[in-house]
Amino acid sequence: MKIPALLLALGALCCTPLHADPVRFTPAQLQQDLQFVRDAIESTHPEPALRSGQQAYDQAFATARGKLGQPMSRDEAWRVLAGMNPVFNDAHLGIVFPDWRAETRAHLQEGGKLFPFEVMIDGQQRLRIVDALGGGTTALAGREIDNINGVPAARILRELGASVHGDTPAFRNKLLARRFWLYYWKTYGAMERFTLQAGAQVLEVPAASALPLALAGEESFEQAFRFRMLAGGVGLLTVNQFAWPDKQRFYDFTERAFATLRDAGAQALLIDVRENGGGDDDMWKTGILRYIADKPYRNGSSFVKKVLEGRAGPGEKAGDVVTGNVDSWVQPEPTHPLHFSGKVFVLVGDLTYSSAILFSNTVQDHGFAKLVGAGGYAYVRQTGGIQKKHVLPNTGLEVVVPRFVLDRPSGKREPALVRPDIVLADDPFDRNALVRALLEHPAAAAN
Numbered sequence: 330m331k332i333p334a335l336l337l338a339l340g341a342l343c344c345t346p347l348h349a350d351p352v353r354f355t356p357a358q359l360q361q362d363l364q365f366v367r368d369a370i371e372s373t374h375p376e377p378a379l380r381s382g383q384q385a386y387d388q389a390f391a392t393a394r395g396k397l398g399q400p401m402s403r404d405e406a407w408r409v410l411a412g413m414n415p416v417f418n419d420a421h422l423g424i425v426f427p428d429w430r431a432e433t434r435a436h437l438q439e440g441g442k443l444f445p446f447e448v449m450i451d452g453q454q455r456l457r458i459v460d461a462l463g464g465g466t467t468a469l470a471g472r473e474i475d476n477i478n479g480v481p482a483a484r485i486l487r488e489l490g491a492s493v494h495g496d497t498p499a500f501r502n503k504l505l506a507r508r509f510w511l512y513y514w515k516t517y518g519a520m521e522r523f524t525l526q527a528g529a530q531v532l533e534v535p536a537a538s539a540l541p542l543a544l545a546g547e548e549s550f551e552q553a554f555r556f557r558m559l560a561g562g563v564g565l566l567t568v569n570q571f572a573w574p575d576k577q578r579f580y581d582f583t584e585r586a587f588a589t590l591r592d593a594g595a596q597a598l599l600i601d602v603r604e605n606g607g608g609d610d611d612m613w614k615t616g617i618l619r620y621i622a623d624k625p626y627r628n629g630s631s632f633v634k635k636v637l638e639g640r641a642g643p644g645e646k647a648g649d650v651v652t653g654n655v656d657s658w659v660q661p662e663p664t665h666p667l668h669f670s671g672k673v674f675v676l677v678g679d680l681t682y683s684s685a686i687l688f689s690n691t692v693q694d695h696g697f698a699k700l701v702g703a704g705g706y707a708y709v710r711q712t713g714g715i716q717k718k719h720v721l722p723n724t725g726l727e728v729v730v731p732r733f734v735l736d737r738p739s740g741k742r743e744p745a746l747v748r749p750d751i752v753l754a755d756d757p758f759d760r761n762a763l764v765r766a767l768l769e770h771p772a773a774a775a776n
Contacts, residue, residue, distance in 0.1 A: 352402065352403065353400040353402055354400060354401055354402075354723050354724055355400055356397055356398050356400065358723040359397040359406055359409075359723070360394065360397055361723060362410070362721040362723050362724050362726070363390065363393055363394060363397060363410065365721050365728075366410065366719075366728045367390055369730055370422070370728065370730050372635075373716050373730040373731075374422070374635060374712075374730050374731060374732065375633045375634055375635040375732065375733060375734060379419070379734065380417060380418035380708075381416050381417055381418055386416065386417075389412075389416040389417075390413065392413075393412060393413055396409045397409060403725065403726065404515050404516075406724045406726065407426065407492070407515065407724070408492055408516060410726065411423065411424045411425075411493075412491055412492060414493060414495075415491065415492075415493060415494065415501060418495075418496055418497070419494065419496060419712055419731070420494055420500065420504070420683075421683070421711075421712045421713065421715055421729065421731040422712065422729065422730055422731060423494030423728070424726055424727070424728050425726070425727055425728075425729060426726065426727070427717075427720065427725070427726070427727035429511060430544060433541070433544065434540075434544070437538055441519050441538075442519060442520070442521060442535070442537060442538055443462060443513075443519070443536060443537055443538075443541065444462065444509060444510040444523065444536065445461065445462050445523065445534055445536055446458045446460065446461060446462055446469070446537075447460040447461070447462055447463075447464065447509075447541070447542055448474070448506050448509045449506045450486065450502045450506045454483065454486060454502075455473050455482070456474045456482040457471060457473050457474065458470055458471065458472050458474065459471075459757055459758060461539070462541055462542075463537070463539030463540055463541060463542060464542045464545075465539065469527070470758065471758060472527045472528075473528070474526070475527060476525070476526045477524070477525055478520075478523060478524050485513075488516060489505055489512040489513065489516055490502070492516070493505050493512070495707075496706065496708050496746075497706055497707065497746065499679060499705060500679060500682075500707055503680055503706070504680075507543050507680065508541075510541055511541075519536075521535065521536055522534065522536060523535075546604075547570070552569070553569045553573065554567065554569070554573075554579065555567040556582070556585075556586040558589065559599075559768070561596075561597075562593060562594060562597070563595065563596065563768065563773075564586065564589070564595050565598075565599045565601065566583070566598060566617075568600065568601065568602055568617070569604045570607070571605065571607055571608030571610070571612040571613055571685060572609065573608070573612070576609075576612060576615075576616075579616050580616050582616075583617060584667065587620045587667040588667055590667075590669055591666075591667055591669070595669070595671055596671045596672065597672040597673070597773060598621070598669060598671060598672070598673045598674070599673075599674050599701075599764060599767065600617065600673065600674070600675045600676065601676040601764075602676065602677060602678075602685045602688065602689065603676050603677060603678030603679075603681060603702065603760075604678065604680045604681075605680070605681055606680060606681075606683060607686075608683070608685075609684060610628055610687060610688075612684075613684070617688075618691070618692075618697065619665060620662075620665065620667050620669050621668075621673050621692075621697050621698070622659070622662070622695070622697055623661050623663050623670070623697070624661055625658040625659065625661060626658065626659055626691055626695045627657060627659065627691075628688075628690070628691050629690075629735040629736055629737065629738060630655055630737065630738055630739065630740040631653070631655075631735075631740060632653055632655065632736065633650060633651070633733065633734050634650070634651050634652075634653075634714070634732055634733035634734075635650055635732050636648060636650075637716070637732060655738075672699075672773065673692070673697060673698035673699070674698060674699050674700075674767060674772075674773065675689055675692055675693075675698045675700050675701065676702050676763060676764070676767070677689050677700050677701070677702040677704070677747060678702050678703070679703070679707075679755075681702075681707065682707055683711065683713065686708075686709060686711050686747065687711060687735070689747065690709055690711075690738060694737055699749075699750040699751055699772065700747070700748075700749040700751070701749055701750070701753055701763070702749050702751075702752075702753060702755060702763065703749070703753070703754055703755055704744075704746060704747040704749050704752065705747065705748070706746065706747065707746060707747050708746060708747075709737050709746065709747055710735070710736055710737065710742060711734070712734050712735075713731050713732075713733055713734075714731055714732040715729050715731055715732075717729060750772075751767070751770060751772055753767060753770070754766075
């Protein structure tokens with residue numbers, strides 16, 4: 330079963346945007362696009378109001394309709410249409426820029442700049458600096474930003490957060506922080522400089538031309554996948570996506586990792602999927618579970634799906650909503666020469682999503698590993714089968730829509746959100762802190 334990777338969506342306040350958007354769409358065109366969004370969702374999703382409830386779902390469209398009464402640019406239209414995203418409560422359902430990666434690269438190549446820091450939003454809804462944009466070091470790491478260009482950070486977070494999609498407020502906060510530079514640009518325009526207030530200090534900071542970590546990390550195999558041995562015979566396997574185009578390269582990588590575990594006589598393995606937004610299930614089935622599974626397994630139990638044109642099975646027709654069970658079980662390979670029988674822990678976080686949640690559901694329900702981290706950010710009953718062909722006819726924006734909903738292997742629907750077996754807090758300023766905390770936890774101690 331293929332679950333696409335996690336899909337991330339995306340007027341200057343005191344500065345003029347570097348590139349004005351000259352194309353404006355009429356109210357009639359905007360209303361047509363809004364109707365297209367609703368038609369696309371309801372022709373594809375088996376339960377359109379699954380996470381919102383019907384009343385909130387209907388109200389979201391009514392609210393958007395009332396705001397589309399004047400000509401708008403593409404970015405302005407996105408801000409209105411994307412206002413429905415938080416209502417949907419699903420990172421697989423939303424109105425997005427289909428080309429934001431390429432658009433960002435083009436913006437930088439043409440001399441455009443972006444907000445100069447990688448940031449995080451803490452539990453008190455404070456905006457804090459983590460690194461320089463692109464991951465470079467900065468003396469300002471950890472500092473809280475009180476306002477940007479004279480506007481309170483709390484107001485900026487509210488305004489930007491109104492366009493973010495995702496399962497829960499916690500998930501949307503993480504997504505917003507990860508793409509803060511993009512949401513800021515698309516909401517307020519591109520700027521050359523920023524005036525930041527951090528406590529009593531006022532800073533004049535130039536905009537940055539660096540490639541953000543969110544883009545750079547997606548395209549580097551070495552950043553996406555890492556393995557190293559820790560002290561005490563513990564292996565640490567980092568897998569930041571299940572969507573690498575050259576799957577054989579990933580399979581070769583994990584084979585080498587498990588060979589190292591065997592040769593080192595390792596007693597424990599940590600698999601870090603805290604930043605894994607998903608991809609293809611076969612990558613974790615072939616690349617990981619073939620080495621740790623010791624019993625037959627499946628990635629889900631019951632499902633509900635919408636039958637799409639050209640994808641009808643026996644007795645089905647396009648438009649049907651069909652329920653069923655996952656009957657395909659994968660057989661383990663306990664005699665594989667690289668089979669690992671030590672303790673396995675899977676580190677999850679607030680960017681673990683889509684196929685990575687199916688992976689965590691599978692190892693947790695079948696007892697292949699214990700989940701470690703902080704939960705409560707994403708649903709274990711995952712939507713999937715994302716359809717990427719719904720391009721709005723006028724603005725060219727895209728609505729991404731799932732075509733099925735899948736229950737976890739155990740069939741349990743409670744707890745509704747990811748719940749680790751070992752709850753440990755993560756530290757955005759030190760990615761190794763969770764690893765150290767786990768290694769000191771009694772559950773990780775040798776038998």
